[in-house]
Amino acid sequence: MTNPPFDFSTFYNDGLPAPAALTDGSFPKFNFVGGHNAPDQVPVEALLAAANKVIKREGKNLATYSPHGGPQGYLPLREFLTQKLKATAGMDCDASEILLTSGSLQGIDLVNAALLSPGDTVIIEEANYGGCLSRFNQARVNTIGIPLDKDGMRIDKLEAALKGCAQKGIRPKYIYTIPTVQNPTGSIMTRARREQLIDLATEHSVPIFEDECYADLIWDGQRPPAIYALDQTRRTIHIGSFSKSVAPALRVGYLVAPPAVMSQLLALKTDAGSGALEQMVLAEFCRDHFHDHVIALNTALKRRLDALTAALSEHFGTAAEFDVPPGGIFLWVKLPKEVDTSKLAQAALADGVAINPGAEWSIAGEDAKRYMRLCFANPDENTLRAGVAALAEICHRAFGVPERSANRDRSK
Amino acid sequence: MTNPPFDFSTFYNDGLPAPAALTDGSFPKFNFVGGHNAPDQVPVEALLAAANKVIKREGKNLATYSPHGGPQGYLPLREFLTQKLKATAGMDCDASEILLTSGSLQGIDLVNAALLSPGDTVIIEEANYGGCLSRFNQARVNTIGIPLDKDGMRIDKLEAALKGCAQKGIRPKYIYTIPTVQNPTGSIMTRARREQLIDLATEHSVPIFEDECYADLIWDGQRPPAIYALDQTRRTIHIGSFSKSVAPALRVGYLVAPPAVMSQLLALKTDAGSGALEQMVLAEFCRDHFHDHVIALNTALKRRLDALTAALSEHFGTAAEFDVPPGGIFLWVKLPKEVDTSKLAQAALADGVAINPGAEWSIAGEDAKRYMRLCFANPDENTLRAGVAALAEICHRAFGVPERSANRDRSK
Numbered sequence A, B: 001m002t003n004p005p006f007d008f009s010t011f012y013n014d015g016l017p018a019p020a021a022l023t024d025g026s027f028p029k030f031n032f033v034g035g036h037n038a039p040d041q042v043p044v045e046a047l048l049a050a051a052n053k054v055i056k057r058e059g060k061n062l063a064t065y066s067p068h069g070g071p072q073g074y075l076p077l078r079e080f081l082t083q084k085l086k087a088t089a090g091m092d093c094d095a096s097e098i099l100l101t102s103g104s105l106q107g108i109d110l111v112n113a114a115l116l117s118p119g120d121t122v123i124i125e126e127a128n129y130g131g132c133l134s135r136f137n138q139a140r141v142n143t144i145g146i147p148l149d150k151d152g153m154r155i156d157k158l159e160a161a162l163k164g165c166a167q168k169g170i171r172p173k174y175i176y177t178i179p180t181v182q183n184p185t186g187s188i189m190t191r192a193r194r195e196q197l198i199d200l201a202t203e204h205s206v207p208i209f210e211d212e213c214y215a216d217l218i219w220d221g222q223r224p225p226a227i228y229a230l231d232q233t234r235r236t237i238h239i240g241s242f243s244k245s246v247a248p249a250l251r252v253g254y255l256v257a258p259p260a261v262m263s264q265l266l267a268l269k270t271d272a273g274s275g276a277l278e279q280m281v282l283a284e285f286c287r288d289h290f291h292d293h294v295i296a297l298n299t300a301l302k303r304r305l306d307a308l309t310a311a312l313s314e315h316f317g318t319a320a321e322f323d324v325p326p327g328g329i330f331l332w333v334k335l336p337k338e339v340d341t342s343k344l345a346q347a348a349l350a351d352g353v354a355i356n357p358g359a360e361w362s363i364a365g366e367d368a369k370r371y372m373r374l375c376f377a378n379p380d381e382n383t384l385r386a387g388v389a390a391l392a393e394i395c396h397r398a399f400g401v402p403e404r405s406a407n408r409d410r411s412k
Helices: A044-063 A075-089 A103-115 A130-138 A155-168 A191-203 A259-268 A276-319 A341-350 A365-370 A381-399 B044-063 B075-089 B103-115 B130-138 B155-168 B191-203 B259-268 B276-319 B341-350 B365-370 B381-399
Strands: A098-101 A121-125 A142-146 A175-177 A208-211 A236-241 A253-256 A330-334 A371-375 B098-101 B121-125 B142-146 B175-177 B208-211 B236-241 B253-256 B330-334 B371-375
Touching: A044 A276, A044 B044, A075 A098, A075 A253, A075 A276, A098 A103, A098 A259, A103 A130, A103 A208, A103 A236, A103 A253, A103 A259, A121 A130, A121 A155, A142 A155, A155 A191, A175 A191, A191 A208, A276 A330, A276 A381, A276 B276, A341 A365, A341 A371, A341 A381, A365 A371, B044 B276, B075 B098, B075 B253, B075 B276, B098 B103, B098 B259, B103 B130, B103 B208, B103 B236, B103 B253, B103 B259, B121 B130, B121 B155, B142 B155, B155 B191, B175 B191, B191 B208, B276 B330, B276 B381, B341 B365, B341 B371, B341 B381, B365 B371
Parallel strands: A121 A142, A121 A175, A175 A208, A208 A236, B121 B142, B121 B175, B175 B208, B208 B236
Antiparallel strands: A098 A253, A236 A253, A330 A371, B098 B253, B236 B253, B330 B371
């Protein structure tokens, strides 16, 4: 006689996230979600050459945990980063101030593990990365959302929020910002606003948590100095990633912090090091190819964005409003207020179109529901066009908008 | 005027681990700590060939998170594991019951995140992996230690512990065991004891957490069926690793669990997937080479163990007692009771010899202090011999033992 299958659920901690569906990860026909990149832009030949060189030269070193650099990660990649961050983001940092992480997500988790407890308050951009919003939710942390415009976080609103906190005796644990190619709005915070943000954070004695994981993906290559670079008070923790600039499946991100903070965060990184082979291959690749690769990648991404915006104009007409972003891999689209994008996302997925509904990418309440995030880096241009056409049909069916698209008036 | 450097410490959560020293990770001259492996046993040529094949064939797929298999990891590697676990551990499991993790440590962290809260109780082997002991400590979880002998966990003591818990109304969250090449004792739990453990766990309705990360490293290749394989009640979560059998710096481990548990653990794995390149290279390598590689590796490891035990006999004589383990990468050594290995470790490190003191690898209280763990996979045989000679000198200086070594009587 077989026992009934054992029930673990009565052993689980309270407040766990809902169990995940077990899937094979295959994409819907039209996939506008996820930070995936363009398969034809993976620098396969150069990565192959890098892998060959570095495995031949240093393969034996894989016998030890965290070879060539210790717990903070492969030193040649950290040294590449010191040069890259100086050249592109104006950051003066030493390799000892850099921690290589398993994607920038691990950086987010380390910072949150050090700083956030249930009931704490953080100040964030109102439209935000869904993965951060779900983390704050799971950690039972209160979020104060600051609206954005084309120049990034609205500093007047930030000032009001900080004053409000002070009046209520709330000490925010940090101001989290994605200043360069903000997710999902795509805005780039101006240098002036970065300086104002630092001034306000200093005045209110609040740390800054700067997430620049998209900062390499700018069409004109012009990136303002990182907040980390401008912040003389050293209250900023900075994270970045190679997931967006080289390949998402290589889980290599980085965190930059002053030594005392680095020591504390490193004590929380109990994973015996992030994968060294990926760090080695990246270091070898980046030294010779990163700069040119990113230029080529941005050219390709810009072409895809153009295809997406053209398709939206064609199929949604004036029903789809958006600011054309100066870089990145996503478009933040505002639809007429009768559209609830959570319902749209559900209907669309049933028809093979995946989108991010605004409610999962913004804490703006009711207003969030009319927005959607469309990721454009992975589908090719034809797929982008066909996907938008399909989405317009589904949206029309469910909400009566768009009324007109292309040469066809759907209201007739 | 520059502001004083910002002090993050007042923003930190309570109960964080002590800040870590920032190091470059370089080893002391004689390094008997850490799960490092033999550099000359890294299968560099075969890994290189595997990397070439798989990057050529699937490099483009690195453009998407978790390519070819979704969130549970690269499917070909999971499929290799289903065959390997069937052949070597008697486990019948489907690829959908396997989750690839960033080292088996991530598996430990996922299981603990699901099951353990402060004040909970777990039953563990008394001598244990230091990384688990520090995790329990950090999580404020109570541990009940079960003594071990050459056949693994003492089942009579386990039974007594479970009865004691029942009497006190304590429901342990799991029984954690490293049944095959136990860390640090090197024992292999007999099949009979595995069955008895399952019966007791069933009687007391406790989950089992089985850590088989060393199970490939057995000199005669004979591994008893995994507890997961023998457990008809499906109360077992199983973890394993390629860190020990192929290369530690490749951070690839795996977790095997029934579907409902898998769904819950997967929801806690919010890292957007573990590094795909390492999984791909391993899958390609393992299909053709894993079996032969492990045989060659074990031959080399056995030679190192022989060098270590011979050196201990030569330099420590009867002062060093140990059971010669049937596999693995460490030796658990008992010294005369006047030796405090925590003090020895400190003195030794100052002289370039690193050892694990028993107090960090056992919860046996006073008795733990006379033990030390010596890892032997990384240093070559000459280094092992020289390291043991140096350690004997240091130990004699500090504690007067060993009195005699080789042809020399240190007491004179």
